[in-house]
Amino acid sequence: TVVYTVTPTYNGCPGSPIQIAVTIHPLPVPEITDGVICTAGSAPTQSEPYTLDTNLSPATHTFQWFFGANLIPTASGSTYVATQTGTYTVIATSNAGCVSDPVSAVVSEMPRGESLIIEPSAPFSDDSTITVTVIGGGGPFLYQLDGGAFQSSNVFHNLMQGTHTVTVVDANCTNLNGTAEIINFPKYFTPNGDGFHDTWNISGVDGSIWIFDRFGKLLKQISTDGSGWDGTYNGRELPSTDYWFVIDYAQNGAGKTFRAHFSLKR
Template sequence: MLTGLLLLSTGFVSYGQQSICHGTATSVYKVDALENGGLGTIGSVYVWTVLNTGFSGTIGYVNPPSTNQVTVNWGNTPPGTYTIQVQEKDAVSGCLGPVQQLTVDLKSAPQPNLADTVACVNPVTGVLVDPVLLNSGVPQAGNTFLWTLNNVPLSGNSNTLVATQPGNYAVTVTHTATGCSGTDTATIGVSSVAVAYAVVKEAFELYQAITVTVTQGSGDYEYQLNDGPFQSEPVFYVNKSGSYTINVRDTRGCGEVPLKVNVLNYPRYFTPNGDSYHDTWNITGLPNPEKAKITIFDRYGKVIKQISPKGRGWDGTYNGNPLPSTDYWFVLDYYEDGVQKEFKAHFSMKR
């Protein structure tokens, strides 16, 4: 025989109505707590039901095969009034005993909604460039707010928080009238613009590598050569002299930094045949070209021509007379970063 509906989750006997907050995971209910060592009447089965159609949770037995104690998982059941019903069923006759009901008032609870975000920091000091506004999404009136950073309570009782450092934030909102509360969390990660430099390896090689090295910064970076597409690898290969710009961009929106490099190279051949394509030979894109000079020799070491990188270049003649198709040598004297340098190599003339 049913002897009472005991609400174990709060530890008191309730025969009529219970109030709980929406978002409560489970409640435990028990009947005939004094029978058979707490397992209910011998030979009886208890039939449990939540009568309302809005119930979207589950009912499970605590100590099967005993059925006198259940857990009700309210799941995503919306706030409202629900009725839990239990009947004792005789195992022999199958007859159902008296109905016992408990009305459950599932009260609405605040539902704060925080969003993870990324804050931009100074790449050297790590200090936030701008504070981040966290908004609970819950009205100020009728609620109290407890904010924490990395589980440490913060001062203030506002529905928003101005965060000045990264970390794991949480807000617990409590409705002052019902006492129901809800909690949400958000992580403020960090990113930054890069501190970086670019170098060109193996000057005058046919293909030269421009390599970017990031020395400071907490971002995820991608790289762009001049106006080309961005890529994840910090290396570019070029084969033409000139000034290049590499943009280093933070993929999470904290800005980009331009880096400039100068690539030194020379033409491997020229074709002085009057078609306006490769008719002269010269080296362009040198730093301080007004200080540079190029001396051209034949294979026997005879000086053929001395030219300036700022000039028209060599047209393949000596004293106005065309020279034969063959290889010619040169010595380049130039200045880079204030240092005088010399480079020697050869090229081909093809008529």
């Protein structure tokens, strides 16, 4: 507030001074931003509207909202939920009577990804991969594995055995998750009693495994749903070296056999 003093003068004779207080109020500045209505399928009820927010207090402001050039008579709050694509404009008036400039935002439409098809590579692949296909949505999509960095490719390479979590997002509407099991075998184990990699087994598949030394002697037969091999033969600890295995398992109803070797490290 600024106080001005005015002294009137008539024919050289000064009059009584008058004080005039002038209060300056800032203009309101509503801040609505462009946004997207997320759609899924063809039914309007499946769409997710977009909320335009002025970031001004409704306790100290009133608002006029427009869709295109037309006033929206039912809209008077600091926010407006847009259910149609187009240009929205808002004018804010403060309790002091100051009127903002019109501020506009464009609301567009974007389909939401609906589900994921997650395909792991065949068991015991040299390059274990997961390929992700998004059903629905318009993209572009970003793909994440096990909470790591997002990537633009829908294929993940050189994966370890076990269960992996995939997340797919786009800029506005899609956030989907799923899991896939990579079936492969541990390349080594360390039976030293520390609770880490103390036994060797293959998970994620039903089957029987035969373990041999380098001369072809059968050392152990185990099941994939058992506790695994602890690196002993007849109660005696075997030395650090490579050991061979054969696994018989079922895939899509067909019997399969796979052979390879792994390392015992002490």
